[in-house]
Amino acid sequence: MAEATPQVGGDWLGLTDRVCVVTGAGGGIGSELAAQLLSAGARVALLDRDTARLAQIADSLGDRAGRVMTLHCDVTEAASIESAATQVEQAWGPVALLVNNAASLYADALMDIALDKWNQLLSVNLTGYLRCAQTFGRRMVAHGGGSMVHIASISATIPQPYSGAYSVSKAGVKMLSQLLAVELGEHGVRSNVVSPAMIRTPMSEGIYQDPAVRQRREQIVPAGRISTPADIAGAVLFLASDRASYISGQEFLVDGGLTQAWLGLIPRPGFEKSDTAAQPAS
């Protein structure tokens, strides 16, 4: 579908009535994405393999005049994705946005990891993204265009050790998105990545149980805080919208400046922080 020139004003993003699909919508980021897309006027299909969690989220979102749909979908199963895509299209028409977000993470050292665990994680975090991109991408091409946003991680670029195949899967997602941007661009389909850093969600909750760990994490982020799912949703909604109609094949890092902070963390006598920035201008 041709992307219209967006209007400045109340509906700045121009997402009203757009049909959007979010995978992993039962999770911390996915549920916030669904809520913000709804607030922007879109129709949102929430896909997850955890149907109990989906039901809770649908309850919390309220009725929203029929603009919410929850569907069981396991992104490792082609038939499951196909069935979800068909149900969304039959109910609402062509899908304008796919957010590839469903993923999992567990601790493992490369020297110890069993191949079936390696393959299992890749089948969700990477092949699952490809399968969804294929199923929804073919439909977008048939209907004249659309947009995909893939949630990766700063660990797509910076190695995250002892996390099994996680970093590898996210690096793969980055390249997958770039390839989709190139291969589908002529069909009016854009593809971009949003890479979070540290966020507090069910996936990472265990890490934040110790207040000392949370504080140490906050101290190394220039923004001085751990991000929230809302920080990620803002970037996704922008990339999904016609405001970003000439942005494709890109990665947005939503990291509070973390990836720029390394040199400032190295002790360097004579180059310490001064108090000038905190003083009122004279």
Ligand SMILES: NC(=O)c1ccc[n+]([C@@H]2O[C@H](COP(=O)([O-])OP(=O)(O)OC[C@H]3O[C@@H](n4cnc5c(N)ncnc54)[C@H](O)[C@@H]3O)[C@@H](O)[C@H]2O)c1
């Ligand atoms: N939380 C963080 O600190 C963090 C940091 C960087 C990137 N991310 C990325 O953000 C995205 C969302 O993560 P989150 O923090 O909201 O995690 P989360 O664990 O809260 O949510 C993940 C959701 O994915 C679903 N899911 C897992 N496997 C699935 C499958 N096979 N089919 C369908 N659904 C499946 C789960 O049921 C869950 O609802 C992920 O891609 C994650 O890698 C998270």
